[in-house]
Amino acid sequence: MTLAVPASAQTAVAAPSVIRAVRAWQLLPQPAGLPPGLPEPVAAAASGPAGPAWAEHRTRFAIELVGDGVSGWQAPVGQTVAQIIADDLAAGLIGHGAAAPRRLAYRKKTGRHRRGPHARQAASAVELACWDLASRASAVSVTALLGGIIRPAVPAYASALGLDPAHAAAPEVAAWITEAGFWGQKWPLTKPLILAGPKAVAKAFDPLREAAGGGRFMVDGLGRCRLDEAMRLLPVLVDLGVVFAEELLPPGSFGWHRLRAAGAGVPLAAGEHAVDEAEQIRLLTGEGVDVWQVDPGWSGGLARSLHTTELAADLGMATFPHGDRLPAALALAGACCRDKIPAIEWHLTLEPLRQQVFSAPVQIEGGQLPVRTNPGLAEVPALLETAAAWEVTGP
Template sequence: MVPIPRTVIHAVRAGRLEPQLPGLPDGLPPQIADAAVAPAGPAWAEHRERFALELVGDGVSGWHAPISAAVWQIISDDHAAGLIGHDAAQHRRLPYRKVTGRHRAGAHARAAASAVELACWDLASAATGRSVPDLLGGAVRPLVPAYASALGLDPTHPGAPAATAWMTGAGFWGQKWPLTKELISGGPTAVAAALVPLREAAGDGRFMVDGLGRCRLDDAIRLLPVLADLKVVFAEELLPPGSSSWARLQSMAVSVPLAAGEHAVDTHEQARLLLGRGELDVWQPDPGWSGGLAQAIRTTDLAADLGLPTFPHGAHLPAAVALAAANCRDRVPAVEYHLTVEPLRQQIYATSQTASDGQLTVRTDPGLAGPLALAYRQAFAEVIA
């Protein structure tokens, strides 16, 4: 590949963004708003102090946002110097550039590396005038199905069945509900009491649950028969991703498809889950946490070779959609769309990526997520060299 001068990085900068707004986003369907719980919002430090990463090329920039103060500090300390002179279009060379510091693993370190990688794709896309899916080899579909994440809703709320019926009627590929601490503590009886009405309200729609890594092995074993009766498409993170008990859970006589991946941020964790003793049935990488798009593509290919479908985690929706766009529906059936949090995440962008009839449109314009909203570009006046 002949280098394109505009994709060579000349400077690394960050601009301070306004904090995420508190409360629920405007415009939620009443059925969703009725059963929703207030998002963490500014109560989380990463939502109070946020930055946009900028990689400056020749007359063009690549962006990734938002990132937390801790992630920006790692980028500034360990990555910035080694990025100067790097050609963002040469994604396979990115892991071999100079990186300082001793901390290369763990959530913050991997989020920093992921932010740099995604900003490189954005810069290469803007500089070449080609969409990110095109740079990944070409989009194989213009629309990507989304499944509705109801993790911001209370499954025990009286209005939860109405929310469930709305999701099915809205055309989502499926819907996913949380196993809250209270439900797990209450055991199978409490879980069944809360989720059976939701499963019935979903009708023929696909139904999933997310344990959020909160179950102990004995909790998860007791819940498996209930989840099997609910005919869940998959049960996500019943155990923490680093648990050594996944194989034990998979060996139980009750068959429930098991999913994980979003919190397997380091490559050795990803390899262990995918190449272990058949622990998983569904793979769920997050390109913004697990090393970027190139690594997500590698693990998606490996999952496909092992017969596992990939459902990208939705914390970085533009990257998840780009990943899905470059894969057929058998490999990536759907991506996660968080009903109450995603609109808050997208307030920083000029245009929102929302689900219509349960599907997300693949970007054909340059840029991974599109430009920042005018209000946030104005707030970008504070630039950190």
């Protein structure tokens, strides 16, 4: 998809958005523990986000695509992803016009990394940085470049992953989420609850569902269930009236299709881990999912995410973007109507830590996230080092 650049901006895009150099800057590690300012019941029920326990959170970089007098950014990326960009993609980006995302696939690659999560994250980071550069060069928001701002704000659903649904404070959290105006709430099916069986799941989740009142309710299995465990949970999820159940099993697996065939009236959601194009199309067109989830930072970038969102809509499915790359997901949602993207994910304990990368974090109010009207996907990240970790330039 070629950027829909307004006529007034076309001249501005032509020269400044040509990439002259690619740089990586090291960022501070993600802080350990919970972010400050959480509501008391949320903090009480939280087990704490992974933080620096994950390698990609300990060693993080910002990728800079340098144009003529303007740069495009994407952050944070982990060390492995940054290395793939340096080894495989950076040299081929020199001379590329960031306003032509469809041409990215034809740029020279100098390594053999083509498929799999890290390769797709690297390709996604480069593509998102190109949108950021084209937006800043044209002084037009990314959502406007995607086709125009359809709505000024997008609802968010609260992801309670990292909270214990069996904790005594969990019902207070469920009530607070509804009162705070979130579109809905999603709770994890923890492994201890899955092992304890359907009655234990019902005992833990029934008070949450009641406390949520009329608010929408979802669950995330994180791919932890065996097929027999997932089958036994279906009646409980029907009783809970879940809007969707996310990844009870690994999507696309034999067990996943058996679960779909059971037809128990529980909408199944997946997509965030479908990183390669063929896998995305198989899930979407093979009657593998009821609800589509996409992450622009994992799926190949914004153009790819918009494509699969439109395809999902044509097939009668709503899309709920995954929250790992919130600024990109928000730009995508701002260009789509509510029927295509009803809401995007806001991780209660992790998102405030992710936002600390940026000088002006995204703020949520009344369960709504404002669509950015300024150029760029987000504010320029705050850098740790005074010199780039590496730089690739043209001849």
